[in-house]
Amino acid sequence: MNKKQLIMEKSLELFAKQGFEATSIQQITDYCSISKGAFYLSFKSKDELILALIDHFMIQFTADADYVVTNTEDDEKLFYEFYYSTFHSFQKHSDFTKVLMKEQTHSFNKDFIIKMRAYDKLFEKTILSMIERVYGEEVEHTKYDLVYCIKGFISIYSQLFLLQKAPVDLNLLSRSLVEKTNLLARHTTIPFISQEMIQIGNEPLNEEVTKEQILDIMEQKIEEIEESIEKESLILLKQHLIEPTLSQAIVKGLLENIRNHPHCKWISYLLRGYYKF
Amino acid sequence: MNKKQLIMEKSLELFAKQGFEATSIQQITDYCSISKGAFYLSFKSKDELILALIDHFMIQFTADADYVVTNTEDDEKLFYEFYYSTFHSFQKHSDFTKVLMKEQTHSFNKDFIIKMRAYDKLFEKTILSMIERVYGEEVEHTKYDLVYCIKGFISIYSQLFLLQKAPVDLNLLSRSLVEKTNLLARHTTIPFISQEMIQIGNEPLNEEVTKEQILDIMEQKIEEIEESIEKESLILLKQHLIEPTLSQAIVKGLLENIRNHPHCKWISYLLRGYYKF
DNA sequence: TTGACAATTGACCGATTGGTCATTATTATA
DNA sequence: TATAATAATGACCAATCGGTCAATTGTCAA
Structure with a gap:
């Protein structure tokens, strides 16, 4: 499992119980069964x-x-x-x-x-x-x-x-x-x-988000998520964003594909704003 | 000035700015211009x-x-x-x-x-x-x-x-x-x-507060506050609580006397409940 | 099997925390 | 003034914090 995700999930549990300040990094790393150093590899x-x-x-x-x-x-x-x-x-x-x-x-x-x-x-x-x-x-x-x-x-x-x-x-x-x-x-x-x-x-x-900013985030997310319909849709949307080739109906469909994937919601939001849907 | 009050007033300022956890006792004592030990004389x-x-x-x-x-x-x-x-x-x-x-x-x-x-x-x-x-x-x-x-x-x-x-x-x-x-x-x-x-x-x-509990608090407050109409009223109310001698009108008036004194509001509240006003 | 490289570890660091207590200063009493 | 009682001090403590880094372990192409 992705270290970053693991840390985020586990730490959230602790934060919910105790609050930010009251939760130490030691507690988090113990709860994740990783070392303190490993934490700092994922988060600065x-x-x-x-x-x-x-x-x-x-x-x-x-x-x-x-x-x-x-x-x-x-x-x-x-x-x-x-x-x-x-x-x-x-x-x-x-x-x-x-x-x-x-x-x-x-x-x-x-x-x-x-x-x-x-x-x-x-x-x-x-x-x-x-x-x-x-x-x-x-x-x-x-x-x-x-x-x-x-x-x-x-x-x-x-x-x-x-x-x-x-x-x-x-x-x-x-x-x-x-x-x-x-x-x-x-x-x-x-x-x-x-x-x-x-x-x-x-x-x-x-502020208006620029095309380049959206592309940056998309590339990042494409790296992150595993092979799936969502990933395919994301790649197609990225290509369309660089050079529009698809019809509006297809774009809307692709957006619908990704909108429920936790990693893609922001992109979905940004793209809807960008295309003025 | 009363140490306890001083600490409470000054610390509140710091808490409002920084929150509880983020405010150290050192900061509080510095801000009050007292020593750390003095703090622990007022609060455990x-x-x-x-x-x-x-x-x-x-x-x-x-x-x-x-x-x-x-x-x-x-x-x-x-x-x-x-x-x-x-x-x-x-x-x-x-x-x-x-x-x-x-x-x-x-x-x-x-x-x-x-x-x-x-x-x-x-x-x-x-x-x-x-x-x-x-x-x-x-x-x-x-x-x-x-x-x-x-x-x-x-x-x-x-x-x-x-x-x-x-x-x-x-x-x-x-x-x-x-x-x-x-x-x-x-x-x-x-x-x-x-x-x-x-x-x-x-x-x-x-829960219903007992007469004895109210008396305890009253005695404590009588110690705390300086000579004033409020203090006199408090003493009279205390005597009346031990052995009722005053008319309801007088009691009401005495309660009115103390109700705006910061230290007496709780007593005023408790007594109003006690006498079912 | 080797060796270069990356991932992971946990002992360690300086800073800061809430809290203690032997010592000193101040006040009240005689 | 001398003495007892009280108030106040701040150096000190153990614990804990976020963060670092030399050392160790794991991985994989040659």
Whole structure:
């Protein structure tokens, strides 16, 4: 098994239990049954491991949410699909979600905070685009508050059901939140958050990603993953990106092929943005 | 100045900036201009300092919220007063609020988590009593969800305005949240959280506090605070607790005298419960 | 079988941590 | 002023941290 993956998986378990600071590299290497030196062959430092974990999972969360928004045609179902998918992701990667809950704004490391803020802004942007699409002009003055309320719902209900041992009815939860969202969207009259207050648009991750950057990441991922449909699709997409030869339908199909592979979600997200799907 | 207070105030500043784990006792003692040994004369350990800080502030938050609920007669204004008071407290003790945000469920220390959970449950209980009072039967099936939504609002908007440097219009914020609360209370039909799910009532801090326990705390506080109206009132209340001699009006007045003294809020809270005001 | 090269190890490093305690400074009492 | 009691100090401790690197083991073409 890939050392890097092994370390990431095992360390995440420990982080979820104890938090970053409280987990020593010694503990991680013991748990992985490798030596301390071997750890530093895979990661330059403990911080680099943490940043890699954040990227790995936040990329999936962000891409998943974006995919749902892009690929749900029925406006009526949009928020339901969004809530369901979000909580489903949280549940699936509950260890990482627990770490997020624990650390939150925390962790003194500047890079860490900047990274999390950037992903948070992306998430906000996705929510805002949903709101504008479903409610349009109707919520012009209250849409930013709505963004925050939705974030509040997700945050507080996640906390609740991560502590719960019993399985949670995600369908019921999502439906109940859709009802609340609709209520707030349609009847709120007193806005509190103004556009200036959250200044969407000044964050680095919003920048357009260049073709070359995408190619770099693709090559990297092609190296990483084993022979499979996903790898083939990735190679074809890479060639198409260098010199377009395929029809839009084929490209969409290829994107569909790779979108559920954990290593390809980010590429899938970037390419959808690049081709303006 | 009292050493204990000095350490608590100064350490809180450092915790707010850096977090618990990242702040060493050396840093704290340097910042207080005292020696390391002196620190251990006031607190048995670093953990004890942290627990003292939590008690000091959570007692104030809890007691403040409870006071507002008990002393607001107009149901129409109840939630407004509650939101306003809560955010006002957060703003006033923003350093502690920041620490709470940072650490949250965090911090591996069992005692810490248990304590925070207990205060959280008290807060939930206060919110629930407000909901039942204002909306009554109407929200029988959705009241627990409402509790969580309100907690979500408070949590997410606190985050927002703690990061904001500019002063925040608490009046506007509170009014906007009251509107949202009313909307959710009056029109939500799909409940998600059931009573069993949050099992209110199984936490230790809910237990009835005995007269002796209150007396202990009162004696301790009488030692702590300097000569003042508050101290006199405290002594009178103590005597009355041992052997009731004063009329209810006088007791109420004495309680009013002490309720704004930082050291007396908890006593005020306990006595109000004891006398069933 | 050899030997060049890469992968892996874990003893070791300096720094820092929470906590201790013999010693010293300060204050109160007589 | 002399003495007892209390408050305060900071050098010191063992433990642990993230990180390094000389030494060892494994791999594979020649």
